[in-house]
Amino acid sequence: MDELLEVQGVTKKFGSKQALGNVSFTLGAGRITGLLGSNGSGKSTLMKLIAGLAQPGSGRISVLGVPIGVESRKLVSFMPDVPVTESWMNVGDALKFQRDFYPDFDQAKAQRMLDFMNLRVQDKVRTLSKGMNERLQLTLALSRRARLYMLDEPIGGVDPVARTKILNALMEFYEEDSSILISTHLVNDIERIFDEVIFLKNGEIVLQREVEELRLERGKSIDELFREVFAEC
Ligand SMILES: Nc1ncnc2c1ncn2[C@@H]1O[C@H](COP(=O)(O)OP(=O)(O)OP(=O)(O)O)[C@@H](O)[C@H]1O
Numbered sequence: 001m002d003e004l005l006e007v008q009g010v011t012k013k014f015g016s017k018q019a020l021g022n023v024s025f026t027l028g029a030g031r032i033t034g035l036l037g038s039n040g041s042g043k044s045t046l047m048k049l050i051a052g053l054a055q056p057g058s059g060r061i062s063v064l065g066v067p068i069g070v071e072s073r074k075l076v077s078f079m080p081d082v083p084v085t086e087s088w089m090n091v092g093d094a095l096k097f098q099r100d101f102y103p104d105f106d107q108a109k110a111q112r113m114l115d116f117m118n119l120r121v122q123d124k125v126r127t128l129s130k131g132m133n134e135r136l137q138l139t140l141a142l143s144r145r146a147r148l149y150m151l152d153e154p155i156g157g158v159d160p161v162a163r164t165k166i167l168n169a170l171m172e173f174y175e176e177d178s179s180i181l182i183s184t185h186l187v188n189d190i191e192r193i194f195d196e197v198i199f200l201k202n203g204e205i206v207l208q209r210e211v212e213e214l215r216l217e218r219g220k221s222i223d224e225l226f227r228e229v230f231a232e233c
Contacts, residue, residue, distance in 0.1 A: 004029045004179050005050065005148055010059030012045055012203075019045045020203045023059070029147070030176055032193055034211075034222070035183040037200035038230045043183035044081055046200065047150045050181075051078040063148055074104065079141035081152040081183075083133055085125045091136060092121030098140045110143035113173055117165070131162030138166060142173050149180045155189060163189050188223040197222055199229055 005027040012020040020042045027033055037043050048054045050061055052068045066072045085094045091114065099105040114121070117135040128136060138154055154170070155163040163186070171193060174180060184190055191197075191211070199207040206229060211222060218225060 003027065004064060005181075006060070006062045006065075007046075007050070008060045010046075010049060010061060011057045012042075012049060012054070013057050018203055020049075020056070023200075023203070023205055025198060025205055025208055027148075027179055027181065027196075029179055031195045032170075032174070032180045032182065034187070034190065034194040034197040035181055035200060036185065036187055036197055036222075036226055037183075038185055041200045042203040043200055044152055045203075047078065047080075047152050047181070047183060050148075050150060051076055051080075053078075075147045077102075077141050077144040077146035077149045079137050079149075079151045079154060081156065083125075083137055084140060085133075085136065087126040089125045090121065091119050091123045091125065094125060094136060094140060095121070095143075098143070102144050104145040106143050106145055109173065110139055113139040113143060113169065116169055116172060131158040131165075134158050134162065134166060135169070138169060142170075145175075147178050149178060151180065151182045153184055154182060155184065155186055160189070167193055185226075187226045188221075191222040194222065199226070201229065 003026040008024050010020055010023045023046065035043050049056050050068065052073050061068045063072045063075045066075065095110050099107060117139060119132065119136055119139065134154060141149060141151060155166050167190060182190065194211045196210050198205055214222065214225065
């Protein structure tokens with residue numbers, strides 16, 4: 001089994017709205033992949049299905065050959081696009097919650113990440129700025145010992161300085177035998193860290209390629225290609 005993630009013929013509908021239509025792709029180990037699409041293209045829905053938080057209408061998903069379910073959740077760490085913390089918590093409570101919930105939580109790594117992120121355990125979650133809160137959510141997700149990390153818009157809504165800090169943290173704390181799937185539409189800021197990109201348009205994959213190949217073949221940045229493909233969205 002060479003593939004880390006296998007998604008085969010996956011569809012998802014909400015009422016009559018088709019959010020995903022026949023999505024198939026695989027991801028190898030040790031890769032950072034950008035899941036790129038405009039608003040409403042299905043990125044969050046796809047990530048929720050892989051995380052086991054929702055069921056596909058049809059199709060199959062597996063991680064290291066394990067079908068999505070209780071066992072696959074041990075292999076996948078998911079940072080959703082809404083915070084997983086409660087407003088009454090301080091940063092230390094948030095870490096403790098995560099540690100109680102996930103036996104693979106690496107406390108030493110979490111502490112190193114907090115230091116890097118300039119977060120303190122006594123900081124109150126409700127007083128954190130959006131950028132600091134994104135840093136906390138990323139710390140919670142990356143401090144698990146997982147094989148696949150999925151980050152849904154980790155730099156959404158934060159200023160360019162905070163984006164750089166978050167991307168630097170990603171590169172610093174990324175374990176190289178794991179893979180990361182990152183959804184975003186802020187392509188310009190983040191494309192430097194991708195090995196590979198998947199373009200998701202209206203719930204369907206329109207492109208999956210190595211970033212270097214694409215740049216050489218098309219003579220454009222990924223951001224320029226993204227703007228072309230999603231021009232009318
Ligand atoms: N719980 C839901 N109920 C009804 N429709 C939904 C639900 N979740 C998603 N959708 C619809 O499915 C489509 C895909 O949504 P999704 O949130 O996956 O897109 P996205 O690419 O993550 O968008 P964004 O970049 O804006 O976060 C959209 O049309 C959305 O309105």
